Amino acid sequence: MILKIEKIGLSLEVEDELLNKLLEIGKTHYPKEFGGFLIGYYSENNMHLHITDTILPKKYQASKYNFERSTKGIENELVEFYAENLRKIYIGEWHTHPDNSPIPSATDISAINTIINSKKTSIANPVLLIIGCSNTTVDFGFYVWFENKLYKYE
Numbered sequence: 001m002i003l004k005i006e007k008i009g010l011s012l013e014v015e016d017e018l019l020n021k022l023l024e025i026g027k028t029h030y031p032k033e034f035g036g037f038l039i040g041y042y043s044e045n046n047m048h049l050h051i052t053d054t055i056l057p058k059k060y061q062a063s064k065y066n067f068e069r070s071t072k073g074i075e076n077e078l079v080e081f082y083a084e085n086l087r088k089i090y091i092g093e094w095h096t097h098p099d100n101s102p103i104p105s106a107t108d109i110s111a112i113n114t115i116i117n118s119k120k121t122s123i124a125n126p127v128l129l130i131i132g133c134s135n136t137t138v139d140f141g142f143y144v145w146f147e148n149k150l151y152k153y154e
């Protein structure tokens with residue numbers, strides 16, 4: 001699918017195959033939240049993002065309403081993606097909201113700030129994908145932190 005934020009001129013592209021993969025992985029942890037890191041690359045003008053892969057955390061804590069991952073041990077996998085394509089980098093994170101809508105919680109917003117201020121994973125415009133899912137429904141919510149605000153891709 002291709003999504004846009006007209007107001008700031010950003011666009012995002014992601015294959016259904018990757019989204020289905022994330023959904024399937026997330027469902028195996030139901031009713032707890034689960035998630036991971038998103039890998040992708042930006043166009044030369046930085047306005048278009050292609051999300052291509054995920055890295056799953058080696059260490060994490062999860063409940064039905066919370067998910068916290070550690071970045072420990074993901075460096076090697078990041079290097080592998082970088083070797084495959086020099087433009088492929090860590091661009092953000094994803095997690096599920098079991099039986100809930102894909103709207104960022106207060107914890108999700110503070111996690112974004114942690115990413116921006118982190119020495120290891122610091123990126124200026126982290127992308128957040130929330131997968132709201134139940135047995136019968138699924139809803140993908142893509143967000144990006146841009147100039148001190150969270151925008152939703154439509």
Ligand SMILES: [Zn+2]
Nearest residue numbers: 097104105108
């Ligand atoms: Zn959340």
